[in-house]
Amino acid sequence: MWRVKVVGLGVVALSLSLELLGWLFGRVRHRRPLNKVLFFPSKVACLEHLFSPKTARSCFCPLPHGVETSFSRLLRHLLSASSSLDLCVFSFSNMDLSRAVLLLHQKGVTIRVLGDKDYSAITGSQIGVLRKAGICVRCDSGSVHMHHKFAVVDGRLLITGSLNWTLQAVQSNRENILITDEAELVQPFIEEFHRLWALNDPARLYKQL
Amino acid sequence: MWRVKVVGLGVVALSLSLELLGWLFGRVRHRRPLNKVLFFPSKVACLEHLFSPKTARSCFCPLPHGVETSFSRLLRHLLSASSSLDLCVFSFSNMDLSRAVLLLHQKGVTIRVLGDKDYSAITGSQIGVLRKAGICVRCDSGSVHMHHKFAVVDGRLLITGSLNWTLQAVQSNRENILITDEAELVQPFIEEFHRLWALNDPARLYKQL
Incomplete structure (x- = not known):
């Protein structure tokens, strides 16, 4: 028994x-993968606390403080980068987004920026500012427009959508942004970035001349 | 025991x-949710088999036949609509995409199209063609640009990205399209469409005058 x-x-x-x-x-x-959607235009609010918590305490700008908006959420995800940030953006003139990228660069995050050859040269474009700050920048020359607007944070988080990185897109247009760490969606964008980055390597382009 | x-x-x-x-x-x-990414520019190939399998057999156009491309995949997902199609597209001048929407309309699929007020009026825009065919069309008037480029198929499949519905976007630009039935991503777009559709109801707009 x-x-x-x-x-x-x-x-x-x-x-x-x-x-x-x-x-x-x-x-x-x-x-559960992270899947978020943000819609624009975003409410306008003070963003100082995202860039410099110390300064934010003494910020007396007339904008609403302590308000979470679509744009502050987008910035927060961008600023979460701790090792790398790959950007592929058609039009980049938004000063807050530029400030976020420069801040990450100062913190030692490895940043690569791929822009459109025509839109990188227009007045207000931040591409030149980023290049002058020492960030590695390339411009796509093999298409009518490099019309992507995506970012890959730390090789794991994809930020993409209809939103160009301009003030009008953030504050005036109807736009969308998807934020996801779903590997099936992130991986193809990582591969596309690598492909376009290599394709627009100046060394490779000069060889062809 | x-x-x-x-x-x-x-x-x-x-x-x-x-x-x-x-x-x-x-x-x-x-x-497992459906999660696909398509990149453009797309190869150019004959698309007749997607619209009319009978005619396709006798198609002798000079384009490659039987080739799967990013654009044919996009059209295939769009043409999979059996009950409804909600479109929210900034610029819509692509004749193949217009043909697909008209075909779905003929098959009895309920279609709603929300366009941008300025881009709906430009030469080559298909918005007027769709309206004349009896498809319900509204134009967004409450923003600088209605810059979305998304479609919701049968209330379950989201097609969104950087790609405007133009020939240049499909054949010449670097663009992306995400196709997903992940509810966390689809549902916010359904709600945004409903919100914008109601917001641009002509009856509501006339009341404000």
Whole structure:
């Protein structure tokens, strides 16, 4: 009888262990991906606390303070970069977005910026500012327009949508931004960035001349 | 001894049943969402088979036949609509995309199109063509630009990205399109469409005059 009891209990213990393992494995495998959507135009609010928490305490600008907006959420995700930021942006003239990229560069985040050849040269474009600050910048020359507007943060978070990095897009247009760490969506953008980055390597382009 | 055996076997059976139920429930709950990314410019190929399989057999146009491209994939997802199609597109002049929308309209799919007030009036815009065909069209008048470029198919599939619905975007620009049925991404776009559609109801706008 004892042998039967022991075998029975053994089977139960094994079965429960398998159940527990399956649950744990399932939790790891099915970790919920981050999926967010932001719509614009964004409300206008003070953003100082995102750039410099110290200065923000003594900020008396007339804009509303402590208000979460679509734009502050976008900036927050961008500023979460700790190792790398790959940008592929058609039009980049927004000063706050430029400030965020410069801040990350100062913090040691490896930044690569791919812009459109025509829009990088227009008045107000921040591409030249980023280049002067020492950020690695390339301009796409193989298409009518390099019309992407995406960022990959730390090789894991994709920020993409209809929104060009301009003041009008943020404050006046109807626009959308998707933020996701779903690998099936992020990975193709990482590969596309690598492809375009290599394609627009000045060394490669000069060789062709 | 028989009682111990029966109890032991009962526990094992219960445990295995729970495991099976958990697996089945997990499969239903964790059905893999559709997540695809398309990049442009697209290769140019004959698309006749997507619109009319009968005509395609006798198509002798000089374009490559039977070739799958980013654009054919985009059209295929669009043409999969069986009940509804909500479009929110800044610039819509691409004749193939217009043909797809008209074909769906002929098949009885309920279509709503929201365009940008300025870009709907430019030469080559298909917005007027769709309106003349009896498709319900509204133009956004409350922003500098209605810059979205998204479609919701049957209230479950989101097609969005940087790509305007123009020939240049499809054949010449660097662009991206995300296709997903991930509810966390689709639902906000459905709600945004409803909001903008109601906001641009002519009856509501006339009342304000």
